[in-house]
Amino acid sequence: MESYRKTLNAASIANHLETQIQNGDLPPGTPLPTVRELATRMSVNPSTVATAYRNLRAAGMIVTNGRKGSQVAPPPAQLDLSVSFPTGLEDFASGNVDVALLPKPEADWFSQQTDQIGYEANRDDDALLALSKQWLAAQRIPHDKIGFFSGTLDAMERILRQRVRPGASVLVEDPCWPPVIALLKNLHLKAIPLDLDEDGARVPDASHQDVAGVILTLRAHNPTGISLSPQRFEEWKQFLEGNPKITLIMDDYWGPLSKHPLPDLSDDLPKNWFYLMSVSKALGPDLRLCIATGNTRLMAELKQHQLAGPRWVSLLLQRLTAHLWQKMIDDDAFDAVAQEYENRRRLFVQAMQNHQIRFSVREGLHFWVPVQDEAQALQVFSAEGIAVQSGQAFRLRTSKAIRISVAHLTGDKIPQIADLTAKAMKATSQTVL
Numbered sequence: 001m002e003s004y005r006k007t008l009n010a011a012s013i014a015n016h017l018e019t020q021i022q023n024g025d026l027p028p029g030t031p032l033p034t035v036r037e038l039a040t041r042m043s044v045n046p047s048t049v050a051t052a053y054r055n056l057r058a059a060g061m062i063v064t065n066g067r068k069g070s071q072v073a074p075p076p077a078q079l080d081l082s083v084s085f086p087t088g089l090e091d092f093a094s095g096n097v098d099v100a101l102l103p104k105p106e107a108d109w110f111s112q113q114t115d116q117i118g119y120e121a122n123r124d125d126d127a128l129l130a131l132s133k134q135w136l137a138a139q140r141i142p143h144d145k146i147g148f149f150s151g152t153l154d155a156m157e158r159i160l161r162q163r164v165r166p167g168a169s170v171l172v173e174d175p176c177w178p179p180v181i182a183l184l185k186n187l188h189l190k191a192i193p194l195d196l197d198e199d200g201a202r203v204p205d206a207s208h209q210d211v212a213g214v215i216l217t218l219r220a221h222n223p224t225g226i227s228l229s230p231q232r233f234e235e236w237k238q239f240l241e242g243n244p245k246i247t248l249i250m251d252d253y254w255g256p257l258s259k260h261p262l263p264d265l266s267d268d269l270p271k272n273w274f275y276l277m278s279v280s281k282a283l284g285p286d287l288r289l290c291i292a293t294g295n296t297r298l299m300a301e302l303k304q305h306q307l308a309g310p311r312w313v314s315l316l317l318q319r320l321t322a323h324l325w326q327k328m329i330d331d332d333a334f335d336a337v338a339q340e341y342e343n344r345r346r347l348f349v350q351a352m353q354n355h356q357i358r359f360s361v362r363e364g365l366h367f368w369v370p371v372q373d374e375a376q377a378l379q380v381f382s383a384e385g386i387a388v389q390s391g392q393a394f395r396l397r398t399s400k401a402i403r404i405s406v407a408h409l410t411g412d413k414i415p416q417i418a419d420l421t422a423k424a425m426k427a428t429s430q431t432v433l
Contacts, residue, residue: 008044010051017052021061021072032062032070058167058210060188085387091408092381092417093389095222095365098407101337102284103324117315122307124148125318131325132291135256140266141275145299147292148313149306152253152278153179155292158305159274160187160213163247163298168212171246173201175368175394175401177222180215189213193396196221198360200228203239213247214240218262220254223394223403225345225362233263240270247272247298254364256282256334257341272298281365282334283324287317341365344406344414351418357425367404369421377402377424384420 020026032038035053039046053070056062063073085093129146136143149155164170166188172180174193184191192208194201201216216236219227240246248270252262255277265275274294279287293299306312328334341363348367349359359367371377374390381388391401402424409417 008048010048010055013038013042013044013049013052014055017056018059018061026072028072028074030072031068032072034069055167060166086382089382089385089387090413091387092405093387093403094405094407096405096407097281097285097365098340101340103327103331103333105320105323105327109320109323113316113319122311123315124312125315125322127322127326128318131322135277135291136275136293139262140264141262141293142266142269143293144296145293145303147299147303147306148318149290149292150288150310150313151280152251152276152290153183154288155274155276155290155302156180156215156249156251157183157187158302159247159249160184160189162301162305163272164189164212167210169208169210171201171204171208171211171214172396173215173217173221174396174398175223175391176396177217178393181393181396191396193398195398196224196226198226198229199232200226201232201236203232203235207243211243211246213249215249215251218250218252219258219260220362220364222253222364223366223391223401224368225360225364225366227258227260227363228263230263237268237270244271246270248274250275252277254281255279256328257338258363259338259342260363269295271295274298274302279321279325282328282337283321287321287324289313289317289321341406344409347414348406348409348418351414352421355418355422357422365406367406367421368401369404369425370399370401371425372400372428374400374402376427376429380424380427381420384416386417386420388424 017026017032032053033041035046035049039049042049053062053064057064057070061073062070064070085091128148132146133143136146147155149158160170160183164187167190169190169192170184171192171194172184173196175196176191176193181191190210192204192211194204196202200221216228221227236248240248250265250273252275272295274292276290276292278290292302294302342361345361345363345367349361352359368391374392378388378390389403389405391403394403395401404417404421
């Protein structure tokens with residue numbers, strides 16, 4: 001710690017400490033001098049050091065533990081986002097789609113892709129651009145600039161790095177898709193939970209001075225299946241008009257499989273907005289491709305950020321995406337797949353009515369089921385050879401629940417899953433002395 005330089009302002013003190021932390025000179029857990037001690041060493045006012053420490057805390061670089069003082073923060077938690085369950089259980093836990101409903105390329109499609117692409121291929125596929133423009137125009141979404149990224153999380157990470165400083169807060173739905181929670185933690189951002197009702201994420205009552213972003217699912221929210229209503233989106237537009245520095249990220253991952261119309265995105269959008277649509281659910285997760293548009297200036301900055309890294313998304317993947325997308329259009333398959341998922345949801349809702357339990361049909365791949373005890377609820381299913389997912393990874397402050405996937409919820413399985421769901425909702429644990 002004797003290597004501190006003589007500096008005269010909070011920013012330079014914070015920058016010096018941050019450099020030492022990032023270089024490993026101050027490992028996680030290293031205790032820092034008290035404010036008064038460091039101020040004396042550096043011949044500055046204690047308030048200057050206090051400001052530097054406050055900025056480092058906000059950025060997630062240091063933590064304060066009461067009388068123990070300040071110390072270098074531990075590294076972001078390494079979250080395991082995989083869904084694991086004992087071998088032999090039927091999978092009603094994962095977020096996978098039903099692969100039988102995904103389009104498949106013809107056997108000779110790959111052999112026909114003979115163009116050899118070199119490092120000069122800093123461009124996007126014309127066919128995929130055309131399909132993307134058609135989609136965005138049909139949804140009445142402004143699209144002066146379009147970009148392709150390696151999945152929704154890739155686009156989100158780039159947006160957040162570009163627009164939100166470490167230590168700031170981001171509003172997210174609660175329950176929330178776990179990878180978003182993990183992403184925010186790794187970027188040293190604070191997740192502020194938003195309550196959900198049948199109209200979507202509710203606009204916060206209290207003002208949050210340090211909120212710099214909000215992530216909203218437009219349709220088929222994972223895990224609840226709720227879609228954002230036009231009325232609620234108008235409330236969000238009013239909120240964002242009064243908070244123009246907040247960046248809005250709209251996630252439309254269910255996209256062409258949705259029967260729920262989007263809120264009106266054609267006009268009066270906030271100043272700082274992005275729209276993201278992954279092709280994973282409709283065309284296949286391994287394509288790793290997300291379509292993005294947004295404010296023209298911000299999209300130009302985002303594409304420049306991409307250019308400084310991977311530069312482009314594989315043109316082979318872009319061409320395959322365009323081919324499968326066009327195939328789904330030609331076969332009228334989007335509507336057929338959407339209807340199949342809706343039928344499964346509707347049959348499950350009807351089966352639950354036999355237990356005098358009411359669920360909304362909604363949309364998407366999952367049901368979010370309130371329970372009294374998540375561990376006991378999982379045991380109800382596992383005892384019958386079935387795996388569902390605990391809600392713990394999704395919850396910020398919302399009540400206990402489990403998530404049940406509809407990817408394999410077909411025919412003869414529906415009555416059994418409904419029976420087990422009814423039991424799981426009542427399951428509790430008891431203390432044995």
